Amino acid sequence: MALKAKVLYDFIAEAGNNELTVKEGETVTITNQNIGGGWIEAQNSRGEVGLVPEDYIEIIVEYLDLFTVFCLSLSFVAQQAISCASNGNDPWSVWNADPSGGSSNNWASNPEGTQTGKSAADPWGSVSQGHPQAYQGPGRNSFIAVVGQMLSVNTVKLLLCDLKCNVASFFMFGAQTGEVGPVWSYPEAQLDCIVADPKKGSKMYGLKSYIEYQITPNTTNRPVNHRYKHFDWLYERLLDKFGSAIPIPSLPDKQVTGRFEEEFIKMRMERLQGWMTRMCRHPVVSSSDVFQLFLTYKDEKDWKMGKRKAEKDETVGVMIFSTIEPEAHDLELAEVDQKCEQFSRFTKAMDDGVKEILTVGNEHWKRCTGPLPKEYQRIGKAFQNLSSVFTSSGYQGESTLTDAMTAAGKTYEEIAQMVAEQPKKDLHFLMETNNEYKGLLGCFPDTIGVHKAAIDKVKEADKLVAASKITPQDKVTMAKRVSTMSYALQAEMNHFHSNRIYDYNRVMQQYLEEQVKFYETVQALLLTVYPSKFKPVLFIALLPGRQLHSA
Amino acid sequence: MALKAKVLYDFIAEAGNNELTVKEGETVTITNQNIGGGWIEAQNSRGEVGLVPEDYIEIIVEYLDLFTVFCLSLSFVAQQAISCASNGNDPWSVWNADPSGGSSNNWASNPEGTQTGKSAADPWGSVSQGHPQAYQGPGRNSFIAVVGQMLSVNTVKLLLCDLKCNVASFFMFGAQTGEVGPVWSYPEAQLDCIVADPKKGSKMYGLKSYIEYQITPNTTNRPVNHRYKHFDWLYERLLDKFGSAIPIPSLPDKQVTGRFEEEFIKMRMERLQGWMTRMCRHPVVSSSDVFQLFLTYKDEKDWKMGKRKAEKDETVGVMIFSTIEPEAHDLELAEVDQKCEQFSRFTKAMDDGVKEILTVGNEHWKRCTGPLPKEYQRIGKAFQNLSSVFTSSGYQGESTLTDAMTAAGKTYEEIAQMVAEQPKKDLHFLMETNNEYKGLLGCFPDTIGVHKAAIDKVKEADKLVAASKITPQDKVTMAKRVSTMSYALQAEMNHFHSNRIYDYNRVMQQYLEEQVKFYETVQALLLTVYPSKFKPVLFIALLPGRQLHSA
Helix, strand or coil, X not given: CCCEEEECCCECCCCCCCECCECCCCEEEEXXXXXXXXXXXXXXXXXXXXXXXXXXXXXXXXXXXXXXXXXXXXXXXXXXXXXXHCCCCCXXXXXXXXXXXXXXXXXXCCHHHHHHHHHHHCHHHHHCCCCHHHHCCHHHHHCCCCCCCEEEHHXXXXXXXXXXXXCCCCEEECCCHHHHCEEECCXXXXXXXXXXXXXXXXXXXXXXXXEEEEEEECCCCCCEEEEHHHHHHHHHHHHHHHCCCCCCCCCCCCCCCCCCCHHHHHHHHHHHHHHHHHHHHCHHHHCCHHHHHHHHCCCHHHHHXXXXXXXXXXXXXXXXXXXXXXXXXXXXXXXXXXXXXXXHHHHHHHHHHHHHHHHHHHHHHHHHHCHHHHHHHHHHHHHHHHHHHXXXXXXXXXXXXXXXXXXXXXXXXXXXXXXXXXXHXXXXXXXXXXXXXXXXXXXXXXXXXXXXXXXXXXXXXXXXXXXXXXXXXXXHHHHHHHHHHHHHHHHHHHHHHHHHHHHHHHHHHHHHHHHHHHXXXXXXXXXXXXXXXXXXXXXXXXXXXXXXXXX | XXXXXXXXXXXXXXXXXXXXXXXXXXXXXXEEEEEECXXXXXXXXXXXXXXXXXXXXXXXXXXXXXXXXXXXXXXXXXXXXXXXXCCCCCHHHHHHHCCCCCHHHHCCCCHHHHHHHHHHHCHHHHHCCCCHHHHCCHHHHHCCCCCCCEEEHHHCCCCCCCCCCCCCCCEEEXXXXXXXXXXXXXXXXXXXXXXXXXXXXXXXXXXXXXXXXXXXXXXXXXXXXXXXXXXXXXXXXXXXXXXXXXXXXXXXXXXXXXXXXXXXXXXXXXXXXXXXXXXXXXXXXXXXXXXXXXXXXXXXXXXXXXXXXXXXXXXXXXXHHHHCCCCCCCCCHHHHHHHHHHHHXXXXXXXXXXXXXXXXXXXXXXXXXXXXXXXXXXXXXXXXXXXXXXXXXXXXCCHXXXXXXXXXXXXXXXXXXXXXXXXXXXXXXXXXXXXXXXXXXXXXHHXXXXXXXXXXHHHHHHHHHHCCCCCXXXXXXXXXXXXXXXXXXXXXXXXXXXXXXXXXXXXXXXXXXXXXXXXXXXHHHHHCCCCCCCCCCCHHHHCHHHHHHHC
């Protein structure tokens, strides 16, 4: 299988330079990555071969081989991490206290260790036999290990080079592990923030305008300003860094037209708030340097420096697992496999369930804001029209009826308005929450894919040992890694479940609360008309003729 | 203007007999009605002329000429009626006590009187100059005076021949005439009946089957049986007899397919009940011989005899006005005109209003029984599906959420069913009532048309006198007639208004009552789920990790 790459930007070849014209979104096959000088040789789907700037493409990396790379290359690092972690009773507090320095740098800052891990088995050369073009030759060191992601060739050189881990968080087990199993280490106080006060700003002498949101974290209570593109930058950092272990939901959609429309800004702010709340809630994400920088940078200089540092962060992709040290026995492969399968099934099923709610909710929304209120309005109008016809009858003593009919008609017009506004009160929150979960669940296939690939690899380990492709010690290391990954996945799933239970309790409660209010209000509205207002008196008694007869 | 006729049945011409082939529903022009032997000469739309059996066609009669015939031919009869009515203090009680005999026969049984009336002025020959074919020659005596109806040439010979009035009812004025004006004379006790117990019967050794309904009037409390076709017969009689003065609403539609389907029989019964109730409520209709016969016939023989008599009844069409004697001064033409205009505008406007309710009600019905409950059902299913996905999570302690979600889901399925069944509870009655009124209002154009034509004729009277086409006395008679007709129309409108106010009070009250019940029940249903069942606990408190920290 040849190494494929995705074209990130349009590139037009200059004549006579052996260059290849490519278009954004196109997939090309890498034919030679050892050209140098920022160039790479690629072949397009029509078979044309030429040079393309390295920065313009993104290599499409496969899970399987990355995991192998990760498993074996990290053996040294991991061992050091274990001994380090077991040095204290509360090892994660050390990292948390000073995540960017001290011992956290110690255990992961030995690039030779990584090199040792790799050279001890030279495993990826062996296991990636099916991918000769991808993993052979002097280019191999420049492969990257952000799993399940596409990344530009430029951001490479991570795994096998220099390992500086800014350890964000370990995870721990609850004493009642039997209850839910592994959980992340949660902070004493829940980080939270408020996204508010969107303001229009401009630059380049007013040529470019943008919206800036004010974000105030509950820790400093000091607002910072960010544009959508800063959120996007943060998202990219979090995805790079945690994406293999933690589903990082996408930001609310970009929208090009009507960007400054009030409604849109309000909606985006609400969704950015939702996204930030979810990130704040995650103990690993919320305690990371980059997230803290985003929330608490002091000034422009601080922000720019922090940005530069974050962009250089090398503990990204599967490297995140190297920062995790479960305080428990290694898991059996069968258990790891079973857990992974279970989560996979669950997230798939929930994804279906959530999409079902979104589909039906969407249809219901349309009906409640479109034809249904129109119909109530028309019922209201019809009652009022008939009432005014009745008024024109010239017949005396029917004002009781016509007043009541007019009131009933107006009530139905009010009901129409209520019906039309109701979705904003109930369905909106239900839809937003489910939409958020749809985004979150959409990240799981990647996360789970990393795990499945790792499990498959470990399953193959016996064969690899038999074929002397890896040493028995490598096999043990691989099993240990998979166990660590499984603990991480379990902790993440438990985090997901507890949030899900909270969120759905809340959203269902709010939905039903608003629904009850709706039915209550409509009923109360109708009761203002009925029964006091309509007075059906047996017609014969209404007739003056009657009165004459008895007179 | 040539005399037109409608073809009632297909007729195929025999060759060589100078016959014309006609098809049911076709309109032909009468070219010679003096052929004799049951034949008439007619011309079809292609210009072909030939003989057609008299029984196969129905002459289309115009209001205008009929009224002239009526006005002038009845002058004698009316004068006699007035003197007769003023003989006692309570003149109508005489007629009601024995409507088929006694003095009622006396004052209208003088065919010469009618002839006198006619020959005194020979007015229709003069005023119908524009219709030489229709009113000339020896055939003139065979014209008929059922206004606004089509009738077969065979059922003719009424107006100018033998006048036997079975006086049904006079009308009287309330002492508070100023309040609503003229009203019919209402009986002390309200006639009512119950249509129930539809039973399948058969005849011709089971070859033909039919449904028989049991009708029990509150006067005798003795049930009689009638088939739909008997109702239809009654309808035809009432229409013939009262149609010029009183709108007689059509029976519920005939339906050929699935005639014995339970649902259909129930619906037809309900509508026949509605029709009978309306007829019972009408003092003039309900006290008529034919209506009483229908409700209280003793045996088959009684029924057959009564039927024969009713079919021979000659107080039909505009003749009904001859049975009416207002106890008040004659109305000015301007007032008559203004009243007629007012009623015409009102009934037209109400017809529009009623049709609007029917249109929007119909759409609402479709939505409430179609897409809306389906949507609630899908919302219910979606909640339940998500709940069962949640149950499969393996995460402990979420049964509170999943139980509540399942309950909420089931509640929405119940709501779906309620929504779907609701129209039968509220809209049904609203629609049935408005449908009845649509039918009733559909009869007014004919009734009002008779009056308008009469008014127009009286307006022309001066010219006719000037041209010596009628005598000044004829003009006075005509004005008196129109006044009588106007009193009848006003009484009928007052009857209509009082019924309308009663019916709409009742239907609006029932509609709103059922709507309130609906919203109340839905709210109560939702309250069984919320708020007790959903317990959103801040997620961090749910985490076992939390507990470990505090331990």
